[in-house]
Amino acid sequence: MITATANSISIATIRREGGDLIVDWLNQHQQSFYILGSCYLSSPQQIEEIFYRTILYAQKELPRFKSKMRFETWVTSIFVHNCREVSRDKSKESGARQGIFKALDQLQQDEKAAIVLTYVQRFTQEEAAYLLQVSVGKLKELLTSGIQKLKNEVWSGSNFHGCMEYQKDYLDYLEQTMERSKKIDLEVHIYGCQQCQEELAAFQDVISTLSNLTDRIEDLHMPTDLMENIKEKLKENEKYRQQKNKKRKRMGLVLGSAFAILIGIGFITGTFANLYYSWTEEDPELISFLQQDLGQRLNLEAENEGVKITIKSVIADDFQTLIFYEIEDTVEDSQYMMNYDNGMLVKNGFEIMNNSTYPRYYPPDLESDVNNREKNVYRGKVSMLPLNTDSATIEIQITGLYKLIRNSSESQNFMGYENIENKTGEWNFEIPVTKKPSTVYTVDEVIEIEGIPIRFEKLTVAPTATTIQFSINHGLTEKRINNLNLNNLEVNNKKMEADMYGNSYVDLQQDVNWTTFQTHFDPLFGEKPKEVNVQLESANLTFDIKKTIELDDNREYPQTFEYAGSTISIDKQEDEQSTNIIISNRELENRAYETFHYNFVNEYGGSSSAMEMNSEAVLVDKNGVTYELNQPDFRYEELEQPRYFTTVDSAKFYSENDIPKKMEIYGYQTTKYLDDVVKLSLKSQIKEKK
Incomplete structure (x- = not known):
């Protein structure tokens, strides 16, 4: 883990020794940072990309860095920011992740960042609070709420809740930073309160698990050639940077003098703007913004690998920075789109953007007229973080585009880009923008x-x-x-x-x-x-309707029990290596619950730790039509108010001590339609x- 030890290094030393020292330093600490990346991402390729982005940004910003913070603190802040950007679409990661990493994905971004900085990277609370730009008190709130959720997700399943007035003191007590009088008061209370005893123990268990993630580096399968791959990419980037022309082409619309006079007359009378933009712009949505004087035509161009990207316009407000673009394939009849989460880097994003919020998602639009006129041109929009200043110049580097496949379910699925052919290259822009009120x-x-x-x-x-x-x-x-x-x-x-x-x-x-x-x-x-x-x-x-079900081995399986008006089946399957508990209810008509929250308890009264957990589910729309999740002939966004029903849950246990003796249900979730x-x-x- 990164701590203030003899390995700490000042930024002044890095500046003196050069950017290569950044690479060498990350090489020494690659295990720690790989674990940090794994808290956000499951793909080794994505984590490798985070290393690469972090080095590029640190090398670029080092000459301008004036803060007195430790070098490792600064690099970690860059690394975490990149992780948060790439991991915004949690749906891409959650399916393949288990245990503590899957549970971390359920947290709010600030909760996750507070936890990984404090317990995985072991920064002090003051340093973690500084990096998150919050008070130490707010950091403790984030840590407490995050640990509560992790406890409920992985450990106890929320079958106990400590007393609210004492929960805020758990962290100080565990870290031995409490005043003596408050410590005595808490210990006296805990002695007589089993709920607080169990919850405090769960807090300690969560913190211990997070702090010992280093021991699981082998389970994460960190590539042995991680830094070698990154160094090769850095060499290629430097070679390309030296070759490219520093002056970027900008194409502006040149109007004849007579046309300019006509425009002047039109703007004076207020009647020409609609005609002007309908003549010079094809995207009807962009026309609407331009007619309201909410954006300006830019037409910034960059071309690489036979693909030309044009930034048409940008509109910024408190919620987002919205970029309208056009991508033309000059070699083949292909259409490409940009994705903010992958392949786009706002190089000065730390300085000019509000990193406490999230950009909106706009799915690819293949139905509009403007994207059906030419096979090699796609016109779209991408949302970026809002500005934290009234005006700025956004420095964007685009290194990857996504190919849009027509007449394919893959191209229509929500964020279904993993199996779609992408286009790599480098397109750079400097985009001036002013935030609108x-x-x-x-x-x-x-x-x-x-x-x-x-x-x-x-x-x-x-x-x-x-x-x-x-x-x-x-x-x-x-x-x-x-x-x-x-x-x-x-x-x-x-x-x-x-x-x-x-x-x-x-x-x-x-x-x-x-x-x-x-x-x-x-x-x-x-x-x-x-x-x-x-x-x-x-x-x-x-x-929160609770029920305890005894798993009676003296009765023949499958067994059934009643809950929330439904009859639910429990089956038990055993072999030489494991015991598999299967909970199922495929009857959906008039079913009150969509999914319920539960926990297995072993013969010692503790939580049973399943090594493998799987589930099956279906979607049911408002009209009662059922859709299998792997069914290829539907689009989720076109379903009318779909509900997610779990039909089968299975948990596999390998240890004899973990084989559950009972199941405790804490409550269920459901959807109520409203009009x-x-x-x-x-x-x-x-x-x-x-």
Whole structure:
């Protein structure tokens, strides 16, 4: 692990010795950083790419670095930032990951970063807080909530909950940093509280497991030629950098003097803009932005490997930096798209972008007219992080593009790029951009669903999106709403569908009993909202209904039990090496639960640790039509409000001591369809902000 030891090295020394020392230093610490990368990614190729990006960025920024932080702290911050960028699409990783790494994928990004920095990389809480740009108090909150989730996911399955007033002290107690009086008070309480005893032990177990990930480096199968591959890529990059022309071509639209006069007259009268952009631009969505003066035509070009990329325009606001682009294959009839998570690097992203949020996802659009006119041209858009300043020049390096395959289920599946042929090369851009303001309206509307309060708080009208912010109360112990899906937003009789990929958690420091979310809708061009209605779609709920099932070996398997109105089967299969427990319920009609949370308990009363866990599930749309997950003839985004039903869970045990004697169910999740329309009263308008 990276600690402040004799191996620590100052940035001044690195500057004096040169960039090669960065490579040598990472070579010495490659195991530690490979484990760090594995906390975010399962692909060795992606982790190798993180090493490569980190070295390139560190070498580039080293001459301008003025901070007094330790070199290892600085490099780790770069490494973690790159990991977070690449791992945003969790669906690509979760299927192949198990145990602690799969559990880490379920955390919020700041929770994960706090945990890996503090317990995997073993930074002090002060250093970890500095890297995350939060207070030490906030860091402890992130650590506590993250450990709670890991405990529930991997260890105990949330069958016990310690006393809330003492949970905040667990970390200080385990790290032996508590004041004596508080320590005595906690120990007296723990002595008489079994729930806190068990939860504190689980906290210690989680922290110990995280701190000892170094011992599992062999299980991670770190490539033996990791650094050799990276050094070869660095050599190729340096060779190409020396050969390329420093001056990048920019093509501008040159207008004749008569046409320029016509434009001038048109802008003065306010009648020519629509015609002008319809003559000079093909993408109707981009035309709408340009007509509202929300962006400007750029037409920045770069060409490599027979592929020309043109940055058409950029629009920036508080939610994202939206780039419209065109990619032309000048050699073959192929269409390519850009993906922010892979193949794109914002070289100055640390300085100019807000890294505490996430860019929106826009799937490839092969249905539009503009992408069906030419076989070798694709016009699309890509979302990047929002700016943290009013204006900037974005330095982008593109090293990979994704080939779009028509008439193939692979090309249509959500983020299904792994098996699609990509295009490598290097395209560099410097993109000037100015952030546009947003208008925020306060809302004060409270409703209840299943007796759980939900309050609507804020309507934001931004150039690239309209958003509704709402909070869900989770103070009830027996049930809670995990997420609320909105169907559409109607403003001044104009209806806008909710963005399928635009529902997100908002990290706000407020009452601990409320969790805040934000739903995105299409932009509201030129509209000042007066009448605002939001239609609800569905709510995902958890009901904490507990049940213990004894696994009686004196009875013949399969056995059955009743839970949440369903009959569920348990089967037990044994061979010389293992015991496999199979839980199944394929009856979906009128089934109350979609999936339930459970834990196996061994004969000693502890949690049974399954070495292998697998599950089967189906999707069921609102009309009751069932879809197998491996079924190739449907697109998820076209299903009407699909629900995810688990049909089979299996757990394999290899140790005799782990063979479970009972199963404890803690609760179940389900979806409630809604069609309520909530009228929102706009209480006040907060001044426009950038």
